[in-house]
Amino acid sequence: MREHPFCELCFKNHMLVPVEQVHHIKPIAEGGTHERNNLISLCKSCHSKIHAKRGDRWHNK
DSSP: OOSOOBOHHHHHTTOOOBOOEEEESSOGGGTOOSSGGGEEEEOHHHHHHHHHHHTOOOOOO
């Protein structure tokens, strides 16, 4: 999060929204790792949208 202080998805849309969470691109349960190339810095809103699209039962805490 230090390297990317803003949500990477919002930043692509020219918005500066602070990072609140880190998302595993390939879930750990599906063989993903904690390596940097499998992580993306996101705001809560974008993180929720990703999991909603995938049908996950992940919730904001």
